[in-house]
Amino acid sequence: MKILVINCGSSSLKYQVIDPSKEEVLAKGLCERIGIDGRLVYQPKGGEKEITEPSLPTHTEAVQAVLDALCNEKTGVLKSLSEIDAVGHRIVHGGESFANSAIITEDMIKAIEACNDLAPLHNPANLIGVRACQKLMPNVPMVAVFDTAFHQTMPEVAYMYGTPYEYYEKYKVRKYGFHGTSHSFVSQRVAVLEGKPYDSLKTIVCHLGNGASVCAVKNGKSVDTTMGLSPLQGLLMGTRSGDIDPSAIEYFAKKENLSFAEAMNVLNKKSGVLGISGVSSDFRDIEAAAKEGNKRAQLSLDMFVYKVAKYVGAYAAAMNGVDCIAFTAGLGENDATTRKNVCSYLEFLGITIDEEKNKTRGEEVKISTDDSKVRVYAIPTNEELAIARETAALVK
Numbered sequence: 001m002k003i004l005v006i007n008c009g010s011s012s013l014k015y016q017v018i019d020p021s022k023e024e025v026l027a028k029g030l031c032e033r034i035g036i037d038g039r040l041v042y043q044p045k046g047g048e049k050e051i052t053e054p055s056l057p058t059h060t061e062a063v064q065a066v067l068d069a070l071c072n073e074k075t076g077v078l079k080s081l082s083e084i085d086a087v088g089h090r091i092v093h094g095g096e097s098f099a100n101s102a103i104i105t106e107d108m109i110k111a112i113e114a115c116n117d118l119a120p121l122h123n124p125a126n127l128i129g130v131r132a133c134q135k136l137m138p139n140v141p142m143v144a145v146f147d148t149a150f151h152q153t154m155p156e157v158a159y160m161y162g163t164p165y166e167y168y169e170k171y172k173v174r175k176y177g178f179h180g181t182s183h184s185f186v187s188q189r190v191a192v193l194e195g196k197p198y199d200s201l202k203t204i205v206c207h208l209g210n211g212a213s214v215c216a217v218k219n220g221k222s223v224d225t226t227m228g229l230s231p232l233q234g235l236l237m238g239t240r241s242g243d244i245d246p247s248a249i250e251y252f253a254k255k256e257n258l259s260f261a262e263a264m265n266v267l268n269k270k271s272g273v274l275g276i277s278g279v280s281s282d283f284r285d286i287e288a289a290a291k292e293g294n295k296r297a298q299l300s301l302d303m304f305v306y307k308v309a310k311y312v313g314a315y316a317a318a319m320n321g322v323d324c325i326a327f328t329a330g331l332g333e334n335d336a337t338t339r340k341n342v343c344s345y346l347e348f349l350g351i352t353i354d355e356e357k358n359k360t361r362g363e364e365v366k367i368s369t370d371d372s373k374v375r376v377y378a379i380p381t382n383e384e385l386a387i388a389r390e391t392a393a394l395v396k
């Protein structure tokens with residue numbers, strides 16, 4: 001079975017062709033600068049990366065360029081388009097309408113459009129990708145896999161905000177959570193590595209990348225997570241502020257003479273470790289600056305670690321215990337120092353880290369010592385494989 005996985009943004013489109021039964025990536029790449037000029041990156045399995053500059057005025061041309069590359073006589077991985085059994089689309093926000101992935105129908109597109117207000121930067125772009133694929137592959141089933149779906153199991157006490165109840169009733173103002181595909185994938189890997197049933201474990205997943213969130217998974221269900229109505233809430237991130245007193249926003253917006261939209265832009269794009277360090281949103285640049293003695297760079301790293309540890313403690317309380325902690329995404333998978341520093345706050349839980357094992361990068365490894373009361377893992381996430389699996393399961 002061959003699944004095309006699409007993650008479509010407003011001017012970019014990432015893709016992979018995956019055989020989910022063999023867990024094999026046959027080709028991957030991305031289109032960039034859609035609507036500007038156009039750039040296509042294509043890499044077949046075991047082959048060289050090819051970069052071309054086809055004209056990509058809209059997403060339809062971008063999908064067509066991807067399909068052409070996939071079927072190219074010399075470097076393509078498909079003999080014809082008929083080899084694609086289904087397309088799995090990453091859709092960011094499913095609101096309260098979607099607790100699971102689903103085959104895309106016209107009614108469903110309307111339901112996704114109804115969530116556009118909740119994710120104005122992401123959902124419309126995701127749907128443009130769906131429409132472009134439908135146009136070029138009218139007989140191929142399309143599946144939507146939502147970032148929010150995994151968190152629909154959160155109890156009311158976790159997802160309600162302390163705002164007037166009618167805002168929830170009228171506008172669905174509440175916590176939704178994101179990175180659900182990753183939290184689900186990683187928490188399931190934990191159960192496999194533990195050799196225990198998924199529904200018997202209390203696991204905390206720390207997805208630490210440019211976007212970052214922590215999730216409490218109790219008996220196979222998300223019971224709380226740090227991101228909220230949007231991905232702005234929770235941890236300090238690459239450019240996002242995470243938790244903040246809303247009064248601070250009113251205060252600095254007045255002082256800086258910013259509109260509400262401008263203030264939100266500051267919180268989304270100019271804050272986080274970038275805003276604190278003044279160096280970069282990339283943790284590797286910040287770590288380099290901190291090593292050279294840049295105090296603000298060090299502060300941003302310390303704040304990041306502190307907030308991750310604080311939420312792990314909170315979620316251990318929310319679940320009345322924790323069996324396993326897993327680190328994933330760019331930093332979680334690769335950065336031994338961040339993992340070690342987070343865990344050093346968690347000694348009260350009986351956690352001890354094996355420094356040698358913690359040196360791992362990009363591999364599935366138990367990094368806690370054998371006598372650690374809570375098992376700690378580094379686990380690479382694979383959202384594309386998770387989307388391909390969900391898609392295959394639905395169209396079978």
Ligand code: AMP
Pocket residue numbers: 208209210211238281282283284285329330331334335
């Ligand atoms: P992601 O959003 O999951 O792709 O993660 C991107 C972030 O992970 C960037 O800030 C990178 O600097 C960081 N990252 C990736 N590899 C490493 C590494 N080896 N050490 C430290 N940070 C890393």
